[in-house]
Amino acid sequence: MARLDVGSQVIIQREHFGELLEALQKKSYKTIGPTLREKAIVYEEIESVNQLPVGWTEKQEKGKYRLVERSDGALFGYNVGPQSWKSYLSPPEVKLWSARKTENGFEVEEKSDEMPQYAFIGVRPCDLSAINILDRVFLDDEYQDNVYGERRKGLFIVAVNCTEAGNTCFCSSMGTGPRSREGYDLAITEIIDGVDHFFVTDVGTENGAAVLEEVTWEKAGDSAVEAAEERINEAADSMGRDLDTDRLRDLLFNNFEHPQWHDVAERCLSCANCTMVCPTCFCHTVEEVTDLEGDHAERWRIWDSCFTLGYSYIHGGSVRKSTLSRYRQWMTHKLASWHDQFGTSGCVGCGRCITWCPVGIDITEETAAIRKSGKVPEEKVDQPQP
Amino acid sequence: MDLEHNTLTKEQIEANPMLPRRFRIDKVTWETQETFTHELVPIDGADMFRFKPGQFNMIYVFGVGEIAISISGDPDDDSRLYHTTRVVGSVTRRKQNLVEGDILGIRGPFGNHWPVEKAVGKDVVVIAGGIGLAPLRPVIYYLLNHRDQYKRITLLYGTRSPDKILYSRQLKEWGARFDIDVSVTVDSADTDWQGHVGIVTKLIPKAVFDPNNTVAFVCGPEIMMRFTAMDLLKFDMPEDKIYVSMERNHKCGIGFCGHCQLGSYFICKDGPVFTYDKLKSYLSIKEV
Amino acid sequence: MEDLEKIVSQHPFFEGMDKNYLELIIGCASNVRFDEGQQIFKEGEEANRFYMIREGSVALAIHGPGSGNVTIDTLGDGEILGWSWLVPPYYWRFDAKAKDRVRAIALDGKCLRDKCEENHDLGYELLKRFSHIIDQRLQATRLQLLDVYGLRT
Incomplete structure (x- = not known):
């Protein structure tokens, strides 16, 4: 088949969808996609369509996540689970380098890990935005993060637009979904209508077009494109949550001493779940791991969280000792200071932090509570106000 | 080997x-x-x-x-x-x-640096507390290496007690020079100590500088920097001519690990040196 | 006498003071000198004076627990030494010793106390100036207490 143009739309029938995985695998991509494990939908290496959570969906609420069977055979009939793609791009544990002890010190040993070339299958628009945000965090400054960069470099992304919104979703508020706007190689919209089951597919890059050369597709008629559009709009209208972002940064900077922080601190367990499930939380520590003899040492990069006491430790003690200060750091970073650092919000509205909070703290409710009684300053403030 | x-x-x-x-x-x-x-x-x-x-x-x-x-x-x-x-x-x-x-x-x-280049043609007041003299010592070296570019140079140093004074031989050498004024004060001392006793801000009124043409470099514990900056402001120094240096946890040093954040700043790349006006709110909020 | 008036009125402590009050104050003032190492006053002695230091430096010391005499403050040019004359029972709480040659103006506290009793406006003016100094010293003492340079573990 002829090479498609970037920007064109085609249809892939359900029975040909497996060809997409095969085409990617043939091009040596390691295909990572959603699959069922331990009663949750997680992202793992998948070799065939059968490994997708076919006919499953999730019910999400504050502090609750349950898998429920669907009546149709949808491949992507759910939203997001506890994991995000950062697990692959900035893994929870990575060895940075290792060293051998010498008489007076040490010698660095070269690391020679082959980087897998990933293809992500089923990246939700919120998560696609999260990857774009992580690009800014890790690649957009004087230094580039090798761990992220090496994994991001050859990444192929198959985005999937959302046709249903979860109960903790608020991507419409954050402007990140439910349609993918940029950053994908291919973006699909799953349509099931009676016996019809197909994917309206947008070609985002030349790479995407090249892969489609190996896949059976047909021209997308107006009705299919309209159906996709309609489903996405329905998702947009059925968001389970809403977050008012109007001058949110200034609102939060102006309310660093708001009583709501005390309120949420009473409930927050400082367990760090929200930071682990957040697709943009990028903080990590670097730890020294030595063998028993002490002849060999390894430097490991491990996810860390601003909710731990050790995170802000400087000699003499931690800067943020109270739960209040740690929750405030997390939320104001995500929704306020992130704008100053990376020119975007750090929140993509995926709702994971709401679902996976063991005590059901809801970032949209906390923000609304501050907005209700807190004042938005008349002019932009450059620092949090005491 | x-x-x-x-x-x-x-x-x-x-x-x-x-x-x-x-x-x-x-x-x-x-x-x-x-x-x-x-x-x-x-x-x-x-x-x-x-x-x-x-x-x-x-x-x-x-x-x-x-x-x-x-x-x-x-x-x-x-x-x-x-x-x-x-x-x-x-x-x-x-x-x-x-x-x-x-x-x-x-x-x-x-990290960034103490902007010695912005102090050219001006009086320079360097104020250090405790171990805070260590990051400021390169400033003193630099100012003295390029002495003709600067007007009056003052070093005010406060620490806990005489036995905690850093670089004491060097401080004496600098103190003996005519092109830099060096004053050292300690929080307490036995009666053998011939120098000043009291907090470092007490040395500020004795220092000779033109508040409208001075750059101050301040480094020490946060509370010491806050009080020092407030005293300098009393002498009508502009906030953006007072530089302070912040300390946070660092794991990477290059802006990726997140540990050194202070509100909108990554201390490792936006700092550690900031003008006081960029930091004053942060210095007055607890556990930020 | 004229010299004394000039010195007192030009001292930062009396900056902007009404001329009439200054005259009353100068009536209680005298020039003093201390040699290096000379004791100016001792803890427990009656406090009947305060000093405006013109030149030199004075160490305030207290007998600390197990550590001998500890210097807790030094005062220099332009600073005020002593306010125990103002507060009953009018005894010095510290030792003061000249660290080098000190020239100062001594003000007779008993004389000033009497004048302040007679003229409350003068008393208020003087107290205002002293409370400013007391406040500064208290703030400084608090910071010293915090031991900001020490290691907290």
Whole structure:
């Protein structure tokens, strides 16, 4: 088949969808996609369509996540689970380098890990935005993060637009979904209508077009494109949550001493779940791991969280000792200071932090509570106000 | 043992900012009972790097880990690297036991610098508290190396007690010069101490400077910097001519690990040096 | 006498003071000198004076627990030494010793106390100036108490 143009739309029938995985695998991509494990939908290496959570969906609420069977055979009939793609791009544990002890010190040993070339299958628009945000965090400054960069470099992304919104979703508020706007190689919209089951597919890059050369597709008629559009709009209208972002940064900077922080601190367990499930939380520590003899040492990069006491430790003690200060750091970073650092919000509205909070703290409710009684300053403030 | 051998090339190290360069400890000087200075020279045939006053390095001790320490040597002398360390945590405890000839890993220099270039043609007041003199020592070296570019130069230094004074021989040497005014004060002393007693801000009214044409560089504990800045403001110094240096936890030094955040800033790349107006709110909010 | 008036009125402590009050104050003033190492006053002695230091430096010391005499403050040019004359029972709480040659104006506290009793406006003016100094010293003492340079573990 002829090479498609970037920007064109085609249809892939359900029975040909497996060809997409095969085409990617043939091009040596390691295909990572959603699959069922331990009663949750997680992202793992998948070799065939059968490994997708076919006919499953999730019910999400504050502090609750349950898998429920669907009546149709949808491949992507759910939203997001506890994991995000950062697990692959900035893994929870990575060895940075290792060293051998010498008489007076040490010698660095070269690391020679082959980087897998990933293809992500089923990246939700919120998560696609999260990857774009992580690009800014890790690649957009004087230094580039090798761990992220090496994994991001050859990444192929198959985005999937959302046709249903979860109960903790608020991507419409954050402007990140439910349609993918940029950053994908291919973006699909799953349509099931009676016996019809197909994917309206947008070609985002030349790479995407090249892969489609190996896949059976047909021209997308107006009705299919309209159906996709309609489903996405329905998702947009059925968001389970809403977050008012109007001058949110200034609102939060102006309310660093708001009583709501005390309120949420009473409930927050400082367990760090929200930071682990957040697709943009990028903080990590670097730890020294030595063998028993002490002849060999390894430097490991491990996810860390601003909710731990050790995170802000400087000699003499931690800067943020109270739960209040740690929750405030997390939320104001995500929704306020992130704008100053990376020119975007750090929140993509995926709702994971709401679902996976063991005590059901809801970032949209906390923000609304501050907005209700807190004042938005008349002019932009450059620092949090005491 | 072959010290010159390294499995990594210079290019590899430069391509990966997380890899340390190896330096040999050439001299250890104990400044006080719990503070020591390492003089380091690069091995593996690597060039000595240049740094600017106020920048820091991540120092790696094999088997223990890394710690951020400011560079305390002369920025115009690239033959040696100086680090003054106070023994406080696991890395510094191990570090104090290292001897001449031992090898450390160095990543850096990181962070911005005390903008000595913005003080040209002006009076300069350097105010240090405790170990805060270490990151400011490169400023003094620089100012004295380029003495004709500056007007009056004053160093005010406060610390806990006479036995905690850093670089005491050097302070005496500088104190004997006519082109820099040096005053040292301690929080308390026995009656043998001939110098000032009291907090460092008490020295400010005695310093001679033109508030409208002065740059102040302040480094010490946060509370000391806050009070010092407030006193300088009483003398009508503009907020953006007062520079302070912040300390936070560092794991990477290059803006990725997140630990050094202070509100909108990453101390490792936006700092550690800030003008007071960019920091004053942060200094007055608890646990920020 | 004219010289004394000039010195007192130009001292920062009396800056902007009404001329009439200054005259009353100068009536209680005298020039003093201390040699290096000379004791100016001792803890427990009756406090009947305060000093405006013109030149030199004075160490305030207290006998600390197990550590001998500890210097807790030093005062220099332009600073005020002593306010125990103002507060009953009018005894010095510290030792004061000249660290080098000190020239100062001594003000007779008993004389000033009497004048302040007679003229409350003068008393208020003087107290205002002293409370400013007391506040500064208290703030400084608090910071010293915090031991900001020490290691907290």
